Amino acid sequence: MSLTKDEVQHVAMLARLELSDKEVEKYTTQLNDILGYAQRLQALDTANVPPTAHVFPLQNVMRDDCVDPSMAREKILANAPDEEDGFFRVPKIV
Amino acid sequence: MNNETMQMERDFDFEIVMGLEVHVELHTKSKIFCGCTTEFGGDQNTHVCPVCLGLPGVLPVLNKQVVDYAMKAGLALNCEIAEFSKFDRKNYFYPDLPKAYQVSQYDLPIAKDGYLDIEVGGNPKRIGITRVHMEEDAGKLVHGGAANLAGAEYSMADYNRTGVPLIEIVSEPDIRSIEEAVAYLERLKAILEYTEVSDCKMEQGSLRCDANVSLRPWGQKEFGTKAELKNMNSFKALQRALEYEVERQAEILRDGGKILQETRMWDEAKGMTISLRSKEEAHDYRYFPEPDLVPLVISREWVDRVKATLPEMPHVRKERLVHTYGLPAYDAGIITGSKAMADYFDSACKAFGVDTPSGVEADDKAKERAKQISNYMMGELTRLLNASEFGYLNSPVTPENLVGLLQLLEAGTISTKIAKTVFEDMFATGKPAKAIVEEKGLVQISDEGAIASIVRDILTANPSVVADFKAGKEKAMGFLVGQAMKATKGKANPGLVNKLLKEELEKL
Structure with a gap:
C-alpha cells in the first residue's frame, strides 16, 4: 500500500492545512515511510483476535445523572479570540 | 404487485x-459526558464547562441514564441490544462543534435491527429500524448581520446545547410515500413519548x-x-418539504436529467429545499474509536432491568380501549396516539368509576x-386545546372536571x-x-308542570x-319545540318538551 500525492492533498484539506508542492512531496515520502513500517503488522495472524476497542482493560465506566455547576461565563470566554454579548464570535462560515 | 401499488403507479x-x-434529545438532567444541566434556554454559554x-x-x-434511555428506546422499537458497544469520534470542522469532532457511535451502536408498525389508509405496514445510536448534540449558531447563514458577515456560538445527549434513530429505506413518512414520524414520536426518554418537543428541537x-x-x-x-x-x-422535493426530483428525471447526491435544507419561508453542499466534496468523517471512553459491555440482566421499565405501548393500549370499552378503532387510535391524551x-375513566382491568370487557x-x-x-x-396554548398535559379542564360535567348530563x-356552553366556560375559567x-x-x-304551562x-x-x-x-313540531327551548x-329538558307538546296537541 502506498499513499499518493492526491491522498496527501485530500488529508491536508480535511485538516484545513495548506501545503506547498514541496511539502506535499516531503509528507508523501514521510507518511509512506510510516505506513511502510506499520505494514509489518500485516505479517501477524489476527484471524482469531477481536478488534481492539480500547487499550485499557476497563469497561462500563459511568457516572450518575447529577447536575454539577457549570463554569462561569467570564472564565469560559476569557480565552476566546473574539466574543460578543456572551457568545463566541466566529468568522464568516460560508 | 398488489392493487394499492398499481393504484399509486397510475397516480405518479x-x-x-x-x-x-x-435525532431525539434524551430527557436527562445532565449532559452525556459532564455534569452541566440540559435545561432548555438559559443565557448563552452558561451551561458549559471544560469537558x-x-x-x-x-x-x-x-452518563448512565443515557445508556438506560437509549436501550429503552431501542427495546420499544423492537431492536436487538448490543452486548458490546463503543463510542467513536466523527471528525469535521464547524463552529457549532467546539472539539472539531462529535462523539458518536459508528460500527457498534447500542441497538440495531428493529421495526415499527404504521398504518396508512387502513393498511398496516412494517418499517425497519436499522439502528439506534448514542451521540452528543452540537451547539447553536446565531448569524450576525443576516437572518440566515448565507448572508452572514460573522456568526456567534452558544454552546449550552453542546453535549446534550441524543439518540439517532435510522430507518431502513422502506418508506414509499409521503403519508407513510408522516405516519412513521407520528408513531415514532408517540412511542418515544410513551417511554418517556424524551419530551419530543419539535418546536424546541428535541425531536x-x-x-x-x-x-x-x-x-x-x-x-x-x-x-x-x-x-x-x-x-x-x-410534509411540505417532501412534497416539494419529490416533485423537484420528478421534474429533473422527466427532463432526462440526473439527481445530484447532496444535502438540501428545507426553507420554511420560501417553501422550497435549497442545496447546502455536494456530498462528494464534503464528507469524510475519519471515524475512529474514542480513546477517552471505555467500551460498554451490556449484560442480559441489564437489558432485562430496562425492559421491565417499558410501559404499555400505543398499539397495545389502543387494543385495550377497543376491547375493554368498545371504542371504535379510529377513536382509540387517536386517543392512544399521544401518551398525554391516553393518560387523560x-x-x-377512573374518575367516572369505569376503569377496568386490561383483558376484561366493561359492562x-x-x-x-x-x-x-x-x-x-x-x-x-x-x-x-388546539385553539389555545394548552395541551392534554395541562388542560384547563381536568379529567375529574370533565367527568363532573358528564355526571350532570347523565343525571x-x-x-x-x-x-x-358550560364546557366552554370550564375551559376558560378552570x-x-x-x-x-x-x-x-x-x-x-325537568318540572312537568312548569314545562306544560310553557307549552300551552x-x-x-x-x-x-x-x-x-x-x-x-x-315540520311544525320542530318549530314548536324550538319556541319552548x-x-x-x-x-x-328536550325530551319532556317533546312529550308534553305531543300530549297537549292531541288534546286540541
Whole structure:
C-alpha cells in the first residue's frame, strides 16, 4: 500500500492545512515511510483476535445523572479570540 | 404487485423511496459526558464547562441514564441490544462543534435491527429500524448581520446545547410515500413519548427529522440517487418539504436529467429545499474509536432491568380501549396516539368509576360512560386545546372536571346543549361544571308542570302553526319545540318538551 500525492492533498484539506508542492512531496515520502513500517503488522495472524476497542482493560465506566455547576461565563470566554454579548464570535462560515 | 401499488403507479410516474433519520434529545438532567444541566434556554454559554467545550486535558465520563434511555428506546422499537458497544469520534470542522469532532457511535451502536408498525389508509405496514445510536448534540449558531447563514458577515456560538445527549434513530429505506413518512414520524414520536426518554418537543428541537429521498422508475430494483433533507422542524414542514422535493426530483428525471447526491435544507419561508453542499466534496468523517471512553459491555440482566421499565405501548393500549370499552378503532387510535391524551382518558375513566382491568370487557353502562368521555375529548376538548396554548398535559379542564360535567348530563341536571356552553366556560375559567351551572342558573327544567304551562302558552300564541301540524305538516313540531327551548333559554329538558307538546296537541 502506498499513499499518493492526491491522498496527501485530500488529508491536508480535511485538516484545513495548506501545503506547498514541496511539502506535499516531503509528507508523501514521510507518511509512506510510516505506513511502510506499520505494514509489518500485516505479517501477524489476527484471524482469531477481536478488534481492539480500547487499550485499557476497563469497561462500563459511568457516572450518575447529577447536575454539577457549570463554569462561569467570564472564565469560559476569557480565552476566546473574539466574543460578543456572551457568545463566541466566529468568522464568516460560508 | 398488489392493487394499492398499481393504484399509486397510475397516480405518479415514479416510485418514491425514503428513509428517515430522527435525532431525539434524551430527557436527562445532565449532559452525556459532564455534569452541566440540559435545561432548555438559559443565557448563552452558561451551561458549559471544560469537558463539553473539549478544552485540553479533560476526561468525559458517560452518563448512565443515557445508556438506560437509549436501550429503552431501542427495546420499544423492537431492536436487538448490543452486548458490546463503543463510542467513536466523527471528525469535521464547524463552529457549532467546539472539539472539531462529535462523539458518536459508528460500527457498534447500542441497538440495531428493529421495526415499527404504521398504518396508512387502513393498511398496516412494517418499517425497519436499522439502528439506534448514542451521540452528543452540537451547539447553536446565531448569524450576525443576516437572518440566515448565507448572508452572514460573522456568526456567534452558544454552546449550552453542546453535549446534550441524543439518540439517532435510522430507518431502513422502506418508506414509499409521503403519508407513510408522516405516519412513521407520528408513531415514532408517540412511542418515544410513551417511554418517556424524551419530551419530543419539535418546536424546541428535541425531536428533529432528516429524510433521505430518492425516486426510481416503477419496477426498477436499484435505488435512484438520493438527496438528504434537513431542517424539517414540524410535521407540516416534513410534509411540505417532501412534497416539494419529490416533485423537484420528478421534474429533473422527466427532463432526462440526473439527481445530484447532496444535502438540501428545507426553507420554511420560501417553501422550497435549497442545496447546502455536494456530498462528494464534503464528507469524510475519519471515524475512529474514542480513546477517552471505555467500551460498554451490556449484560442480559441489564437489558432485562430496562425492559421491565417499558410501559404499555400505543398499539397495545389502543387494543385495550377497543376491547375493554368498545371504542371504535379510529377513536382509540387517536386517543392512544399521544401518551398525554391516553393518560387523560384513563384518568377520566377512573374518575367516572369505569376503569377496568386490561383483558376484561366493561359492562354496557361503563362502555357508555367511556364513550361519552371519548366523544368529549375527540370533539370539544381537542378543538379548544388546539385553539389555545394548552395541551392534554395541562388542560384547563381536568379529567375529574370533565367527568363532573358528564355526571350532570347523565343525571339530567343540564341539557346537551347547555353542557356545551358550560364546557366552554370550564375551559376558560378552570372551574368545575357544578359551580358554573349554579352560578349561571343553568339547571335543566325537568318540572312537568312548569314545562306544560310553557307549552300551552306557545300553542296559544301560534294557532297557525298548530293548524299546520293538524294538517299533517310534521315540520311544525320542530318549530314548536324550538319556541319552548327559546322561552326557557335552552334549559327545558328536550325530551319532556317533546312529550308534553305531543300530549297537549292531541288534546286540541
